[in-house]
Structures are given as C-alpha cells and as structure tokens.
Amino acid sequence: MLDFFCVCNVSPSFSADLIPPGVCSLLNPSTIYANNEVDLDEVEIYGFDYDYTLALYSNTLDTMIYNTARDFLVKHYKYPEGISKYDYIPNFATRGLHYDIQKGLLMKIDAFHYIQLGTVYRGLNPVPDEEVLELYGGTNHVPLEEVSGFYGKVITYILLP
Incomplete structure (x- = not known):
C-alpha cells in the first residue's frame, strides 16, 4: 500500500517521484487522496475547509456560522446580550x-x-x-x-x- 498523506495538483515529475509509474494506473495526481481509514465514532470535532479551495459556500452558511458564533459568545463567554441584535451583513467587509x-x-x-x-x-x-x-x-x-x-x-x- 502507498504511504502518503495526499497528492494535490503536483507536477507530473513530482508525482512520479512519489508514486513510481505503473504502480497504479488509476491514480490521478490532481486529486486528493488519504491513506487512513477514519472511524467517525472516535472523532470528537469535525472541521471544514473554509478557504474556498475545495468547495464554494453560500451566504446561508456564512449567516449560520456568524449566528452560531455570536450566540456561543453570549451564552458561554458572557458577551453582552446586546450583540444578539446584530445580524450578519454579507457585504460589509472583505478578506485581507x-x-x-x-x-x-x-x-x-x-x-x-x-x-x-x-x-x-x-x-x-x-x-x-x-x-x-x-x-x-x-x-x-x-x-x-x-x-x-x-x-x-x-x-x-x-x-x-
């Protein structure tokens, strides 16, 4: 079995260094691979890619993340209740x-x-x-x-x- 974490858009020569030609004709070097099985029963925290490299996200997700974080801060970190009145404004700010x-x-x-x-x-x-x-x-x-x-x-x- 190949022992590598992932292959992500690597050049053909680098890909050939990682996986010698002929080892697997089905291997696509522009795809992400993982060599570990994951028992989801043992996973306590799930993380999500949120830098727009693997998926595109809607404003609905942005709103949900904002509201969840805001409410969590009020409930668990004693932020002022008054911040609960502020809704997510999609066009307010930009990255950077x-x-x-x-x-x-x-x-x-x-x-x-x-x-x-x-x-x-x-x-x-x-x-x-x-x-x-x-x-x-x-x-x-x-x-x-x-x-x-x-x-x-x-x-x-x-x-x-």
Missing part, C-alpha cells in the same frame, strides 16, 4: 483586513503598510480620513513593528472581530 486592537479599528492595509484611506471602520461606522491620520501621527503609513502588534489579518469573512 487588519484589526488594530489598540485603537479598535478595522482597516485595509496594503503590502507597503499604508492604510487605505476610506477603508477604516470603528464597529460598523466609517472613520473619517482626517481622524485616521490624526490617530496615526499625521500619516497613513504604519511601521512594520506596529502592524505586527495588530490583532491580525482577516483571511475570511468569518474571522472578522
């Missing part, structure tokens, strides 16, 4: 945002660490460009060491704070 936890701002920052003016929000409210410049010392450039102190980068819509 940064969250400055010190200033409570959500924003788009480019590859050169410049805040894209007009993209800064405090909660659901846009922050005027003048205020952004004032908050960041008269510039829209954020030094790398400051960006590193931000909460992080939003990779999916669900990761929004």
Whole structure:
C-alpha cells in the first residue's frame, strides 16, 4: 500500500517521484487522496475547509456560522446580550483586513503598510480620513513593528472581530 498523506495538483515529475509509474494506473495526481481509514465514532470535532479551495459556500452558511458564533459568545463567554441584535451583513467587509486592537479599528492595509484611506471602520461606522491620520501621527503609513502588534489579518469573512 502507498504511504502518503495526499497528492494535490503536483507536477507530473513530482508525482512520479512519489508514486513510481505503473504502480497504479488509476491514480490521478490532481486529486486528493488519504491513506487512513477514519472511524467517525472516535472523532470528537469535525472541521471544514473554509478557504474556498475545495468547495464554494453560500451566504446561508456564512449567516449560520456568524449566528452560531455570536450566540456561543453570549451564552458561554458572557458577551453582552446586546450583540444578539446584530445580524450578519454579507457585504460589509472583505478578506485581507487588519484589526488594530489598540485603537479598535478595522482597516485595509496594503503590502507597503499604508492604510487605505476610506477603508477604516470603528464597529460598523466609517472613520473619517482626517481622524485616521490624526490617530496615526499625521500619516497613513504604519511601521512594520506596529502592524505586527495588530490583532491580525482577516483571511475570511468569518474571522472578522
């Protein structure tokens, strides 16, 4: 039996290194394979791919994930009941945002660490460009060491704070 975890869109030469020609004529190197059987009775937590590489998702799933997470925070982590009134807004944000936890701002920052003016929000409210410049010392450039102190980068819509 072949002992490999997965083969995912590998080049033909790399695929041939992993699986010598003639071992299996049915093997498709652009498909994902696993070599372990899984006893689902022993699985306590199921995870789902949510980076749009294996499947496309609807706004219905986004809404369900948002509502479930929001309600869980209120019930189990004593978040204020008032946040329960906020519904998921599909077009509010985009991937690739940064969250400055010190200033409570959500924003788009480019590859050169410049805040894209007009993209800064405090909660659901846009922050005027003048205020952004004032908050960041008269510039829209954020030094790398400051960006590193931000909460992080939003990779999916669900990761929004």
